[in-house]
Amino acid sequence: MRPDPKTTRVSVERIAVRRHAAATVVVVGNPNSGKSTLFNRLTGLRQRTANYPGVTVEKHIGTVRFDDMALELVDLPGMYALSAHSLEERIAVDVLLGRMSDVRPPAGILAVLDTTNLYQGLYLLQQLLTLHLPVVVALTMSDAAQASGLRIDVEALRKRLGGVPVFPVVATTGQGVNALRHALHEIPHSTAPKLPTLWRELSDASELLAREMPVTVPRIEIERALIDHDSVFYRELVERMGEGGTARIDAIRTQLFGQDPPLASEARHRYSWVREVLAEVQQKAPAIVTWGSRISSWLNRPVPGTIGLFVVMALVFQAVFAWATPLMNAIDQGSAALGSLVAAMLPQGAVASFVSDGIIAGVGSVVVFLPQILILFLFIIVLEDSGYLARAAYLMDRVMRSVGLSGQSIIPMISSFACAVPGIMATRVIPNRRDRIATILAAPFMTCSARLPVYALLIAAFVPAQRIGWVNLQGLVLFGLYVLGIVAGLLTALLLRKTALHGPKPPFALMLPEFRRPNPRTVFIQLIGRAMIFLRRAGTVIFSVAVVVWALAYFPRSESIETELQFRVTSAETSLSGEALRSSVVVLRNQAAAAQLEQSLLGRAGKVVEPLFHPLGWDWRISAAVIAGFPAREVVVAVLGTVYAVGSEADESTLAGRLKSAAWPDGTAVFTLPMVIGLLIFYACCLQCAATLAVIRRETNSWRWPVFAWCYMTTIGYTGALIAYQIGTP
């Protein structure tokens, strides 16, 4: 009996799709529409983040599994329109049109509309419908809409949209998500909806032009070419039309838009349709005053809002330092214990030193600060998710404008408190180029999480844990360093906007989302994602630098120092015994280790540059650590850990203790308060991060800015440290 060809094909498909997603569905929506929460709800942890080729816009891809197949979901950056003004919008349009080389042409669209903001959602949806792809609409935050008295006639909306399926969902609880999943499952077998009549004149004109083309050009491309004056689509269309193309398009534009700018005409047309639809499908009961709206209206008032912002910032910094301490102590002691345990198990020599002083001490002294970094990320994610960051941009606009920036620069700057790399990437939302570059150059001054280990180490060791009133002195110094970074960054922006980046003040407009309770699930997924990015950096860059630095500090080994050590230990054994012998051997070992380090490659390098750093009160060890820390500043703690574990008295097992006992040859302490303050200023200002330099190069598309930033920041750091040490030291 011949097998039924139909069944065979189906089963082959089933096998194939178990391994690969059957099709790609693109998730599109306004910023703050709950798009990411829904994406996380649908894909769970089955997602990955990469960059689109050649640019640094993040590509979020997740998988939705069904019993018989899987779908790939691509989460596009939030946007208001397909007008391709920003880099993100251009990439979104390319993905939607299947022009992006590493994303399959989409089989359909999941349009995410915030029920409480259908106005802007429907604007974008109109443009999406022109793409001629199957569309599924999710109305998010339907619970919030209901609570505020909004009623949506889903069936009427569906009709107005040409019959596309519409699903009210609550992404945070998962309500309605099952029905949505069923609809997504049908996408690969669906056809595009019949386009509702949205703007007849534009449709007719582009239909006419499409028929004249020698090849099939998607309707949306023609529409965008007509509307967006200088877009890629416009240039392509002119090229396809050949001679007389420009004149022809101009004629059509005049006919369609008259003297009105096309974009303005589009906005008027589309919003009048939106108003018409909303009048039909949306009913609004009188607004109920909720707990959230009362808080937000209070926080929106100028003075309480600004005070609130400072309270939030202070709370974050206090928490980052205070809450993490117990965990950090535990990790610190654990890593020290592990190091000595492993060292005792291995035969003495290069391998034991490599494992305990290279690997365990190096990575351990970075991992110990993970609790702090997680707390910081947690706060930033919660603030972002609750809608507070946009509020901060609004409140800070006036301040940012006084240094020639806009409130939009505040989000990249606040992100830079975690890491300058995502912060600099986030400057893409700033439309003005001068504004953007000024923000990029100010961002690395913000205290990033990689600076925290250095700050935390030096503060814990050298700033007394006193209380002044209710304020912890250590917390106060940390806060001061944050302020220093902010002031230096803002002054830099001001300076640049007055000189090299002189130009008109940029515009500013911002949607302010309602405050909402952050969804624990979304916060958790994002926290894991960001922690992994940090760990990947810590695990690769820091680890390899730590190992290289250990090697530089360990090699070459001097035979004569070892021979002399053996000789002295033997002679001590003949004259001493018991406790006296043991302590004498420890002293001899430490002296030998110090001698070994001093003649190692790193010790020699430190001595070569020591004269340069001597005016700052640094000895060759610190100079060596600073040099080693230039590719990645977070390595400095690992380097200090390695340097002092090898070369200094090993009485205290923690690095902080080791630093306290470091001394000049004449016995005076190296780490005096003025020197430590200088060192902190140096770290606050210097651009010791290869990743940041690379991202500045990429974002400004020139070597000029990263080179300038590096020289400028190093000069400021050096000068600051010099002043602090010279003034503070009698």
Place this chain on the structure above:
Amino acid sequence: MTLDSLQRGRKYVIKGVNSADPVVQRLMVLGLVEGTEIELASAAIGGDPIEYRIFGNAISLRREQARQFAVSLKAEG
């Protein structure tokens, strides 16, 4: 009357937009077009930027951009 001189607690309708300015065109894409109802919500310290409510959502504008929009009081009833 332009958007920078609204009174709190009253409803207005946008009547005219100075759409020649590309910056203003971007604001139009966000929904600030003729016919949109708008209310004053608040302002940052110093009265700038200004926060408005349009279609139940909050948007903030700088004073100089707010001047590009002509408004009139919404007819009661």
